[in-house]
Amino acid sequence: MTRRLAALGIVLLLALALARVTAPAAGPRTTALALGIALLAASLAGDLLERARLPRLTGYLLFGVVCGPYLLNIITRPMARDLQLIDNLAVALIALVAGLEMNLGRLRRSLKAILALAGTTIGLMYVALLAVLWAAWPWLPIDPAASGLLRFAQAAVLTTIVVSFSPAATMAVIAESRARGPLTEITLAVVIMAEIVLIVGFTLVVQLLRHAAGAGPGADVGVSALLAWELIGSLALGSLLGALFALYLHHVGREVSIVLLFLCVVLTQLSRALHTEMLLTALAAGFVVENLVPPEGDALKDAVERGSPPVLVVFFAAAGASLQIDALAEVGVLAVALAGLRMLLLRSGVMLGTRLPSVPDPPGRLVWMGLVSQAGVVLGLAIVVARQFPGWGLRLQTVVVALVAINQFLGPAVFRLALARAGEVGGADRQVPSTSA
Amino acid sequence: MRPDREAPSGLDPLDIEIEERVPPAPRRSWLPRRHHALGLNPVTAPAVVYVPLGYLAGPAGLGLVSAPALGYLDPVVSVALAALGTLAGLAAGDILRHPRLAAVSAVEAGATLLLVTGVVASLLYAWGVATALPPLLLALCLGLGASPSSAPALVVEHPAAKVADLDDLVPILGAAGLLAAIGPGPDAWLLLLATAAIGVSVGIVAALLLRDGQPPSERVVVVVGLLLLLGGAAAYAAVSPLAAGFAAGAWWRWRARDAGQVILADLRRLHHPLVVLFLIVAGATSVLSTQALWLSAALVLSRLLGKLAGGWLGSRVAGGVAPAGFGLLLLPPGVFGLAVVLNAQQVLGPGAMTAALSATAVSTVVFEVVGVAAPHEGEP
Amino acid sequence: MMSFRPRLARETRLLLVTVVLSAGTLLVLARFRFPDAPPPALPREQPLQRLAAEALFDELAATVALARSRAAPFVPVLQLDAAVGSPSAGAGPRRWFAPALRFRDDLAVAVVGSAGQLGVLTGEGVSDAALVAEDAVRGYAVVRLRGVSPLGGPPPLDPEPPRTTGYAVAIDGAPGGVVARPMFVDRFDPLPGAFWPAARALPPALQPGQPGTVVVDLAGRILGMVVGRPHPALVPASTLVRAAERLLTASASPPATMGVELQDLDRALASATLAAHGAVVAFVDPTGPAAGVLRGGDVIEEVQGEAVASAADVIQRVRASGPGSSVLLGVRRGGESSVLQVTLAAPVAASGAASGEAPARRPPELGLTLAAERGSGSRVRAVAAGTAAARAGLEVGDVIAWIGDDERPAPSAVRRAYADAAPGTSILVGVARAGAHRVLVVEKR
Numbered sequence A: 001m002t003r004r005l006a007a008l009g010i011v012l013l014l015a016l017a018l019a020r021v022t023a024p025a026a027g028p029r030t031t032a033l034a035l036g037i038a039l040l041a042a043s044l045a046g047d048l049l050e051r052a053r054l055p056r057l058t059g060y061l062l063f064g065v066v067c068g069p070y071l072l073n074i075i076t077r078p079m080a081r082d083l084q085l086i087d088n089l090a091v092a093l094i095a096l097v098a099g100l101e102m103n104l105g106r107l108r109r110s111l112k113a114i115l116a117l118a119g120t121t122i123g124l125m126y127v128a129l130l131a132v133l134w135a136a137w138p139w140l141p142i143d144p145a146a147s148g149l150l151r152f153a154q155a156a157v158l159t160t161i162v163v164s165f166s167p168a169a170t171m172a173v174i175a176e177s178r179a180r181g182p183l184t185e186i187t188l189a190v191v192i193m194a195e196i197v198l199i200v201g202f203t204l205v206v207q208l209l210r211h212a213a214g215a216g217p218g219a220d221v222g223v224s225a226l227l228a229w230e231l232i233g234s235l236a237l238g239s240l241l242g243a244l245f246a247l248y249l250h251h252v253g254r255e256v257s258i259v260l261l262f263l264c265v266v267l268t269q270l271s272r273a274l275h276t277e278m279l280l281t282a283l284a285a286g287f288v289v290e291n292l293v294p295p296e297g298d299a300l301k302d303a304v305e306r307g308s309p310p311v312l313v314v315f316f317a318a319a320g321a322s323l324q325i326d327a328l329a330e331v332g333v334l335a336v337a338l339a340g341l342r343m344l345l346l347r348s349g350v351m352l353g354t355r356l357p358s359v360p361d362p363p364g365r366l367v368w369m370g371l372v373s374q375a376g377v378v379l380g381l382a383i384v385v386a387r388q389f390p391g392w393g394l395r396l397q398t399v400v401v402a403l404v405a406i407n408q409f410l411g412p413a414v415f416r417l418a419l420a421r422a423g424e425v426g427g428a429d430r431q432v433p434s435t436s437a
Numbered sequence B: 001m002r003p004d005r006e007a008p009s010g011l012d013p014l015d016i017e018i019e020e021r022v023p024p025a026p027r028r029s030w031l032p033r034r035h036h037a038l039g040l041n042p043v044t045a046p047a048v049v050y051v052p053l054g055y056l057a058g059p060a061g062l063g064l065v066s067a068p069a070l071g072y073l074d075p076v077v078s079v080a081l082a083a084l085g086t087l088a089g090l091a092a093g094d095i096l097r098h099p100r101l102a103a104v105s106a107v108e109a110g111a112t113l114l115l116v117t118g119v120v121a122s123l124l125y126a127w128g129v130a131t132a133l134p135p136l137l138l139a140l141c142l143g144l145g146a147s148p149s150s151a152p153a154l155v156v157e158h159p160a161a162k163v164a165d166l167d168d169l170v171p172i173l174g175a176a177g178l179l180a181a182i183g184p185g186p187d188a189w190l191l192l193l194a195t196a197a198i199g200v201s202v203g204i205v206a207a208l209l210l211r212d213g214q215p216p217s218e219r220v221v222v223v224v225g226l227l228l229l230l231g232g233a234a235a236y237a238a239v240s241p242l243a244a245g246f247a248a249g250a251w252w253r254w255r256a257r258d259a260g261q262v263i264l265a266d267l268r269r270l271h272h273p274l275v276v277l278f279l280i281v282a283g284a285t286s287v288l289s290t291q292a293l294w295l296s297a298a299l300v301l302s303r304l305l306g307k308l309a310g311g312w313l314g315s316r317v318a319g320g321v322a323p324a325g326f327g328l329l330l331l332p333p334g335v336f337g338l339a340v341v342l343n344a345q346q347v348l349g350p351g352a353m354t355a356a357l358s359a360t361a362v363s364t365v366v367f368e369v370v371g372v373a374a375p376h377e378g379e380p
Numbered sequence C: 001m002m003s004f005r006p007r008l009a010r011e012t013r014l015l016l017v018t019v020v021l022s023a024g025t026l027l028v029l030a031r032f033r034f035p036d037a038p039p040p041a042l043p044r045e046q047p048l049q050r051l052a053a054e055a056l057f058d059e060l061a062a063t064v065a066l067a068r069s070r071a072a073p074f075v076p077v078l079q080l081d082a083a084v085g086s087p088s089a090g091a092g093p094r095r096w097f098a099p100a101l102r103f104r105d106d107l108a109v110a111v112v113g114s115a116g117q118l119g120v121l122t123g124e125g126v127s128d129a130a131l132v133a134e135d136a137v138r139g140y141a142v143v144r145l146r147g148v149s150p151l152g153g154p155p156p157l158d159p160e161p162p163r164t165t166g167y168a169v170a171i172d173g174a175p176g177g178v179v180a181r182p183m184f185v186d187r188f189d190p191l192p193g194a195f196w197p198a199a200r201a202l203p204p205a206l207q208p209g210q211p212g213t214v215v216v217d218l219a220g221r222i223l224g225m226v227v228g229r230p231h232p233a234l235v236p237a238s239t240l241v242r243a244a245e246r247l248l249t250a251s252a253s254p255p256a257t258m259g260v261e262l263q264d265l266d267r268a269l270a271s272a273t274l275a276a277h278g279a280v281v282a283f284v285d286p287t288g289p290a291a292g293v294l295r296g297g298d299v300i301e302e303v304q305g306e307a308v309a310s311a312a313d314v315i316q317r318v319r320a321s322g323p324g325s326s327v328l329l330g331v332r333r334g335g336e337s338s339v340l341q342v343t344l345a346a347p348v349a350a351s352g353a354a355s356g357e358a359p360a361r362r363p364p365e366l367g368l369t370l371a372a373e374r375g376s377g378s379r380v381r382a383v384a385a386g387t388a389a390a391r392a393g394l395e396v397g398d399v400i401a402w403i404g405d406d407e408r409p410a411p412s413a414v415r416r417a418y419a420d421a422a423p424g425t426s427i428l429v430g431v432a433r434a435g436a437h438r439v440l441v442v443e444k445r
Helices: A002-021 A027-051 A056-067 A077-101 A104-109 A111-139 A148-163 A167-177 A182-213 A224-249 A256-274 A278-292 A294-307 A309-321 A326-352 A365-370 A375-388 A390-421 B013-021 B028-036 B046-057 B066-073 B075-092 B099-127 B136-148 B159-166 B169-184 B188-209 B216-236 B243-255 B255-284 B290-317 B324-330 B336-348 B354-374 C009-031 C047-074 C237-252 C269-272 C310-322 C390-391 C411-420
Strands: C075-082 C095-099 C109-111 C117-121 C126-135 C141-147 C165-174 C177-185 C212-215 C223-228 C231-235 C258-264 C280-284 C299-303 C326-333 C336-343 C368-373 C377-383 C397-403 C426-433 C436-443
Touching: A002 A027, A002 B188, A002 B216, A027 A056, A027 B075, A027 B216, A027 C231, A056 A167, A056 A309, A056 A390, A056 C258, A077 A167, A077 A256, A077 A294, A077 A309, A104 C280, A111 A148, A111 A182, A111 A326, A111 A365, A148 A182, A148 A326, A148 A390, A167 A182, A167 A278, A167 A309, A167 A365, A167 A375, A167 A390, A182 A224, A182 A278, A182 A365, A182 A375, A182 A390, A182 C095, A224 A256, A224 A278, A224 A294, A224 C009, A256 A278, A256 A294, A256 B013, A256 B255, A278 C009, A278 C177, A294 A309, A294 B216, A294 C223, A309 A390, A309 B216, A326 A365, A326 A390, A365 A390, A375 A390, A375 C047, A390 C047, B013 B255, B013 C223, B046 B169, B046 B255, B046 B354, B066 B075, B066 B255, B075 B169, B075 B216, B075 B243, B075 B255, B099 B136, B099 B159, B099 B169, B099 B255, B099 B290, B099 C212, B136 B169, B136 B290, B136 B336, B136 C310, B159 B324, B169 B188, B169 B243, B169 B336, B188 B243, B188 B255, B188 C280, B243 B255, B243 B336, B255 B336, B290 B324, B290 B354, B336 B354, B354 C109, C047 C165, C047 C177, C047 C212, C075 C165, C109 C237, C126 C237, C141 C165, C141 C237, C223 C237, C231 C237, C280 C310, C310 C397, C368 C411, C377 C390, C377 C411, C390 C436
Parallel strands: none
Antiparallel strands: C075 C095, C075 C117, C095 C165, C109 C141, C117 C126, C126 C141, C165 C177, C165 C212, C212 C223, C223 C231, C258 C280, C280 C299, C299 C326, C326 C336, C368 C377, C377 C397, C397 C426, C426 C436
């Protein structure tokens, strides 16, 4: 322990001495230094927490929060923004690896179970939460004066956002713990399915809201075209890129690291330009590679997973640094209440789902712990609402930001504990042969 | 190929792993075979493919990567330079084991340096073109960039291979001094001290943080963090990451063998993609102006003369060890030369030494092609 | 043994089929999703740069919107109409909108200029607003708002004057509500002079002539308001609110006086008295409260420990204290400063010099020196500054052709017409100037 602290001390001394001795630099010249210190310090924070028997990644998150713009401001806002660039690439890489994980054969066998579990969980959560929020709407600090259809639509939007899950965070926890096993597979599948359902749901609810508020349809194309593009288009784009990459792997197979990096950059850029869901695109790309050229896919997956820990550390640290603590100070009580209610409903929904015959129980009842995380995508949904309805939408955004802050912090730790309880941590290193789910 | 040679070429480790896991034969198709036929295997001569690729993709070519985007890749270049320097530093112990070869390499590199500097300096003075650096310093920089060599096609034990490894030290140390002199900010001595301090501190930190039995995920994080720290601190202080990495590598070799071994293992996996990115950036930053083309011609000719003369001189110094014509074997330049010049360009700011950088890039590519085609000795 | 054309392995065939199918699906769906645009081409330029640029713009716009929404309840918009019949009515706008800074449920600080009628924009329309007190010296006023919903809590004022540079949000008034724009605050200089002890000078980005703009920081905390006299400056919100509250108590209490006549410092006086700021005592009423304490030639530099900038400033401060109370004055006499105490008294109700009114207060006087011009009327020989005639726009050389009902009036007729008019009414005057005739309005206050 002392060795590590001494090492950190030397690093910080070096940084301070450099700042004194040399001319001050700005911009990209500080990125590498900042990243290096962040990696070492976050690793140390993870070590510290591991000693306290908590998951390492909570340490990374804590590091991000403490050093972020709201507390110590060692990671200043421009640096946090730089980290966000890497964050996008990180999400693409993580989703790609998750797609490489999904074997068609195994999935087909457990499809019924996944659908049942996802359906009951989301259904129960949605109905219960919508009822509670609609009843409590006049006391919530969002738009107390709303009534009738508008109130219902506003409550529905908030419900949809609150129910959303974060596949990226779930995948990141799985990658960081090197987990394999039935719980991992079911949770991954459920969270992806939920993401698809919620994309559809959110688009429809926003249309309802626009109709209730008397605003125009917003986009100049129909809802079905929008949805079709976002879902099927994303998957198609991912398949295209994945197939091209697989062709390269199969026939040329040189400089794969660089080409992989290039693929991630192209994925992020094209998704942004064409307005597709980047997560689904990357997932589809990985899925195509894994299932059409299995040997290369497996080898790629193992190799990339071995090299991904630094990317994951940066991902979690950036997530921590981007948590908006001041929103928490504003609407903290409401956010805590919402988070608690959400977890309760998650647990109940999953318990209900495990009653169904096709869902296996021992891993099944722990699935709810993998669904607690919420991350940047949810924030994006709130921003969409806030842009279209500036008055109450901004208040809704504040509540959502606070809620996401809580869930982003708790979620990974909770899921990690579940994985440990199911004995699946480090499963990849043990090369456990995967059984049918 | 020698994948475990401590030199900046070799296969991408990901390629090796995939190749191992995949059933062989009918899958390898016609593409790499054409490569071999042309004698341009990117494994032995990475610069041949990636520098022109970078040029095509860069602002001077198709414009796929714009100038601000290149700025974002600056940290990557710093880290790549730090990695290269570390590799050289870790191998530096060879000096003590082969003093005669060290002498030969010093002579040969020195001869090339002097010749190239002289020719380029006279050319610059004759032109009277305004440059960011005084013409002598610019010529010195180009000379430092022309002096190293690599001999990728030879086995490790061949004396020319050893000489090629050892003469990488000249540009690294020379570059440290050069950058300390031309860089902005305080005195050169302070900057040199800072370079050494960065290297040694990172060395100590590694020794403190790396230990046996560490899970691989933690170890990878620490190693990547250390590399970023090396490159980042050097870039922040506007000193040479090559030299800082060298200092760190030498420290590990001298004082902390275990940490050095761990880092070497991981570095071998990381350095290849870094080098490829570095070559692409070098190509993208080049602009083929007339000035650059004239400089390239001068550089190519003077380097050729220098290497041949140096080889002859070296064989006079230690005749039994180094055969007479071995200057020819030292023609392939490797990437250290380009690294030195790109480093200088980074410190001085964008656009300061574009012609010099382009000339070095052209000369690197030319010599790599020549090196592949020239007669080899002792090939496996 | 390879055949002439390499046979495609099974995997390759599968992959090629996938490529074709995906590309086809994308093109088909794109036709529906982007109906007017051509099928999207690959973005060829600057992949990495796009990563950075969008993030910055999105974030700035969202941040400005968030800051504005957080500050909006505390920054209502006033609708200001120019006073009817005032001399400047033709020059300036008839109606303009300015933001105000609410510091209590119904009170706000604003820069109203020469507005005659005030209203405040609420959700339902325009509600009534009234001027409660005005600090003519510093150029702001306290306004009472009606029909606005009560504040949830105290306004989020920045407790400390800002010290760091960076982006802020400037809020102006518009017919529809508040309008926010980003501005960059580059430097903070302490303001010279004694008007605002803690104020910072205006960064060059804001144009002068936009007093009244409220500036908030990116988190929605109110930094201050740009107040216009004598130099437009960004006054910290806390300072402004404190000053406004002081003004309120001042206007609530009955006016007090010291019994002196004061004069502003000009350059000669400043060098003669060695005083940098303040007001010179021109005359001390021997029966007034300051008799025996102040002398002619003294320079009052501070009132109650706060520096004063002009004679009007001293008057305002003194009035705030109330009759019977004593004020501590920082006085410079013969180059030496000392602190003197004066007990104030209620003003003597008379028009004239002994009441201690500063020259800034206008006596109800016509202020014209006239000479009879036979056949035309009366020619103006001199116009006293600050009088009703000056306000009306009469100039030396004008010939009064008619006033009220009198045509070609003699000087005595002009004076009689003015004296007979009831206070608060306006008199029309026709003048000949440079060969043309004009109508002017003389207001008798």
